[in-house]
Amino acid sequence: MTLESTRRWLRGGLLTLAALQTFVSVWQYFGPRSFYDDFPTVELDPPYNEHLVTDVGGLGLALAATLWIAAWLIDTRVALAALTGYLVYAATHFAFHVTHFDNFSLGEALGVGTGLGVEVVLALLLLFSARQLHRAEKATA
Template sequence: MTTGSSDTTVHTMKKWLRGGLFTLAGLQTFVSLWQYVFSRSFYDNFPTVELDPPYNQHLVSDVGGLGLALCATLYIAAVTLDNKVALTSLVGYLVYVATHFLFHVTHFDNFSLLEAGGVGTGLGIEVVLALLLLYVVRLIQRAEAPAVAAR
């Protein structure tokens, strides 16, 4: 049997999880749609991308399509708030953003200090937010575990 306080805590954590999942999905949707639909514009206009290797429309649009697939899983997780779906979508998203972060922080050769700091910070925030949301999912699982065991 759960207590009112426990139910309130789980409800609050689920609100934060939903908000975080929608935030990640929204940000990823913006970038992925830009990459997929307007790949040349993304390459020419997204800050620091012009510092990367030469433009390849196929590569940029494929990355955009993969990003949209991640968005779909994040949106589904945010709507359903199913712990397994949230865990799966966040782990997939974390693998993507962590490897993206790792690539960029090891390839700052042509970047100014300000550009490197901006890219590193922006991409690092995505990694930290995904890790925090994974922690929230774990807290929700722990809080709901006694309720499941009591049924």
């Protein structure tokens, strides 16, 4: 296999995985009840859904791993990818919580909203910094 054919195979595989993950994740995020009711076998899970919670924990660990690798390598392309993924997660997590404060006290709502908001702002600042650094590296290369 040539280098170019390996690169094409890798790109095709990554695009396939990205498309499959995007389909399921968009359905889960924007239609959680539909996903729960209509995805095969999900309705077989009990009301406390250990499977769902551990899957989300596993996804969080995967995201953490990409951030650790980005910090270790300090490669701006890896950092941009890791921070973009983190920002998508942090922003959607923030959006959910700030629209579901019905049973929260004012202090709880402020604490959760502020804590999650800080994560979004920090991710945006880091993403901006990584992009500026990437542009500077390209200009000097």
